[in-house]
Structure formats: structure tokens, C-alpha cells
Amino acid sequence: MSSVNQIYIAVLGAGGVGRHFLSQLSVLSHKFPNISLVLISRSTKSLRASHRTTPLSLETWEKDLNESTSPALTVTQTLKFLGELPDKRVLVDNTSSQDVADSYPAFLKQGISVVTPNKKAFSSTMDLWTSIQESSYRPYAPYLSYGLMYHESSVGAGLPIISTLTDLIATGDTVRRIEGVFSGTLSYLFNNFAPADGSAKGGTWSDEVRKAKEAGFTEPDPRDDLNGVDVARKLVILARMVGVPVEGTGSFPVQSLIPAELERVGSAEAFMERLGEFDKRMDEVRNEAVREGKVVRFVGRVDVEAKALKVGLEKLDKAHPIAGLEGSDNIVSFYTERYVDNPLVVRGAGAGGAVTAMGVTADLIKVIQRVS
Numbered sequence: 001m002s003s004v005n006q007i008y009i010a011v012l013g014a015g016g017v018g019r020h021f022l023s024q025l026s027v028l029s030h031k032f033p034n035i036s037l038v039l040i041s042r043s044t045k046s047l048r049a050s051h052r053t054t055p056l057s058l059e060t061w062e063k064d065l066n067e068s069t070s071p072a073l074t075v076t077q078t079l080k081f082l083g084e085l086p087d088k089r090v091l092v093d094n095t096s097s098q099d100v101a102d103s104y105p106a107f108l109k110q111g112i113s114v115v116t117p118n119k120k121a122f123s124s125t126m127d128l129w130t131s132i133q134e135s136s137y138r139p140y141a142p143y144l145s146y147g148l149m150y151h152e153s154s155v156g157a158g159l160p161i162i163s164t165l166t167d168l169i170a171t172g173d174t175v176r177r178i179e180g181v182f183s184g185t186l187s188y189l190f191n192n193f194a195p196a197d198g199s200a201k202g203g204t205w206s207d208e209v210r211k212a213k214e215a216g217f218t219e220p221d222p223r224d225d226l227n228g229v230d231v232a233r234k235l236v237i238l239a240r241m242v243g244v245p246v247e248g249t250g251s252f253p254v255q256s257l258i259p260a261e262l263e264r265v266g267s268a269e270a271f272m273e274r275l276g277e278f279d280k281r282m283d284e285v286r287n288e289a290v291r292e293g294k295v296v297r298f299v300g301r302v303d304v305e306a307k308a309l310k311v312g313l314e315k316l317d318k319a320h321p322i323a324g325l326e327g328s329d330n331i332v333s334f335y336t337e338r339y340v341d342n343p344l345v346v347r348g349a350g351a352g353g354a355v356t357a358m359g360v361t362a363d364l365i366k367v368i369q370r371v372s
């Protein structure tokens with residue numbers, strides 16, 4: 001496993017996204033035999049390859065990890081472990097950990113590339129955002145030998161949202177407005193609970209929340225979806241990319257769908273148990289839109305010129321493209337100097353392990369191609 005062309009990969013997180021990523025990595029390893037999986041870690045356990053000898057098995061990793069008695073590595077231990085390996089190293093962060101996100105600048109400065117669907121690094125403080133920009137590879141400062149940073153799946157899962165916006169900016173377009181449905185969970189909930197054709201195919205609101213969690217669409221704690229913060233994080237990422245210096249998700253209006261009575265409930269499980277008590281409120285939200293001949297959907301908007309962001313419920317005409325979404329679809333419309341009246345639109349499944357991992361794997365391929 002030790003050769004100059006070897007690319008060493010450490011994977012943190014083996015949950016809904018992480019497992020799909022590891023299965024996609026297994027397919028990828030046939031095309032890129034120079035890939036060496038050297039670390040897999042969950043929150044409590046880890047599995048490490050002996051340095052430069054035998055990589056971890058992509059066929060038996062799950063059993064091997066279950067049988068491992070090694071605890072999870074701290075961020076500092078992970079940095080040291082990867083730091084001792086030669087040149088080409090990639091950290092794949094499939095967790096939603098803020099600690100791991102906070103450490104990206106340290107990895108990048110050591111020349112370790114980072115790919116991730118974790119939104120926290122790009123939507124927390126402006127300081128962290130700036131530090132990541134300053135610590136990642138820049139073509140005009142190649143002498144710094146910093147790592148590459150890719151995070152396509154942090155917005156719209158595997159849909160090409162980050163790459164599209166990056167290309168629009170890099171080619172000199174001016175983005176004026178970005179709007180759409182940015183939550184796979186909330187899309188799924190409203191598409192089933194309040195379909196545009198009025199059919200009553202869905203269950204109660206709390207039933208649908210349970211199904212969205214089981215389908216792997218929600219955040220580890222579904223309250224992070226229902227309180228609008230997940231959508232707010234995605235808007236912060238896009239707004240910062242187009243130069244709007246949003247301080248964080250608390251600096252603009254974000255509507256929460258969490259009943260006030262449940263705001264102080266401790267665990268996600270206890271919250272889910274009590275959510276059904278408030279189903280009638282969501283029935284009323286849906287019925288009010290129906291009485292007006294409309295549908296209700298959870299929408300995010302970035303007005304670049306006004307530097308204004310907004311997240312919340314909107315009543316829309318049934319003919320609106322957002323009203324016609326299905327499943328866990330996201331739809332993101334970019335209005336720019338070039339795409340004036342007819343926006344550049346990206347649409348498709350916006351949550352779920354397989355489609356999210358696809359964005360992570362595609363990012364990894366970009367890193368491999370650039371460092372090889």
C-alpha cells in the first residue's frame with residue numbers, strides 16, 4: 001500500500017450516508033486501485049489500518065468495525081494518524097459533528113483534502129468559513145500545498161447545486177436570487193401530507209415525520225429539520241458563496257414548525273412520542289391553503305441584491321413548479337444576469353443515504369483526479 005501514487009482515505013461516520021458512501025467506495029476502488037481505506041470511525045468505535053501495510057477491507061468493514069475494540073479517535077488523534085501518512089490523504093466526514101467541522105482548517109493546512117455532506121463547517125460562524133477558505137487549496141497560491149475542500153452534498157444532497165453555483169460565479173455571472181425547496185424531509189412531508197391534487201394519500205403530520213425519519217431523509221435529530229435550521233444552514237452556505245456575509249442561521253427570519261409546547265422536550269424520541277398531540281395544528285395549516293385554492297410548502301429564498309434571506313411556509317398556486325414536486329425532491333432556481341426570466345433550475349431527490357453519498361463520492365473522484 002505504500003507508493004507515491006497511493007491515496008489514503010479516512011472515513012468518519014458510518015450511518016445512513018456513511019454506509020452508502022463505503023459501498024460506493026468499494027465500486028470506485030476497482031477503477032482506482034491506488035485508493036487505500038485507512039480509517040473508519042463511528043461515534044464510539046474505530047478501525048485503523050496498520051500504516052502503509054494492509055488497507056481496510058471494503059467488503060468486510062462493517063463486521064470488522066463491529067468487532068473492533070478500539071474507541072473512536074479524537075479529532076487530534078485522527079489528524080496525527082493521517083499526518084503520519086505520505087502525501088495524498090483525504091478525510092471524508094460523514095458525521096454531523098461540529099467538532100469535526102471545526103477541525104477542517106487544521107486538516108487542510110496539513111495538505112489533507114476534505115470531502116463532506118456535513119453543513120456545519122460552512123454555516124456556523126463567519127470565522128470558521130473564512131478560515132476554511134484561507135486554508136484550502138487555491139490555484140493562485142499552489143505553493144501553500146493546502147488540501148482541497150469539496151462539499152457538494154451539503155446542499156441538495158447529490159444534486160449539482162454547489163458545483164452549479166461555483167461554475168456560475170467562476171464564469172463571471174452575477175447571481176441575483178436563489179429560491180426553492182431545500183429540505184428533502186419537508187418536501188416529502190408536504191408532498192404527502194398536503195399534495196397539490198388534494199388526494200388524501202398521506203397519513204397524519206406526525207406519521208409522515210416518522211416515515212421521513214425511517215427513510216433516512218431527516219437529520220439525526222428530526223427537530224433540526226422541523227425547526228427550519230437545516231434549510232437555514234443551506235441558505236447560509238449559498239449566500240456566503242455569492243458574497244453575502246451572513247453571520248449565521250440566527251441572523252434572518254426562520255420559521256419553526258416545532259410546537260411551542262415541545263420546544264423544551266429533551267430527547268428526539270420523547271419529542272416524536274408527543275408530536276401526534278399537535279397534528280390538528282398542521283391540519284389547519286394545510287386546510288387554510290386549500291380553502292384559498294393553494295398549496296402550502298416550506299420555501300427558502302436568498303435575495304442577493306437586498307442581502308436578505310428567508311425561510312418558512314408559503315402558500316403557492318397549484319401551477320407553481322414547487323407545488324408539483326414529488327417524494328423528497330428539492331428544487332433550486334438560480335436567477336442571474338444570464339438566466340433572467342427563466343432561471344437555471346436543478347431538481348431531484350434532495351435527501352437519502354444513496355443520493356447524498358453519490359455527491360460525496362463524486363467529490364472524492366474530483367480530489368483523486370486533481371491529486372493523481
Ligand SMILES: NC(=O)C1=CN([C@@H]2O[C@H](COP(=O)(O)OP(=O)(O)OC[C@H]3O[C@@H](n4cnc5c(N)ncnc54)[C@H](OP(=O)(O)O)[C@@H]3O)[C@@H](O)[C@H]2O)C=CC1
Pocket residue numbers: 012013014015016017018041042043044045072094095096097100117118119153154156157184216217218219220350351352353356
Ligand atoms: N441523510 C441525508 O439525506 C443527508 C445528510 N446530510 C448530512 O450527512 C451527514 C450524515 O448524515 P446521516 O448519515 O444521515 O446521519 P447518521 O446519524 O445516520 O450518521 C452519522 C454517523 O456519524 C457518526 N459520528 C458522529 N459523531 C462522530 C465522531 N465524532 N466521529 C466519528 N463518527 C461520528 C455516527 O456514529 P454512530 O454510528 O456511532 O452513531 C454515525 O455513524 C450529516 O452531516 C447530514 O447533515 C446531507 C445531505 C443529506
Ligand SMILES: N[C@@H](CC=O)C(=O)O
Pocket residue numbers: 154155156157182183184185186217218219225230350351352
Ligand atoms: N435532513 C436533510 C438532509 C439533507 O440535507 C433534508 O431533509 O434535506
Ligand code: NA
Pocket residue numbers: 152153154155156157158159160161162359
Ligand atoms: Na448538492
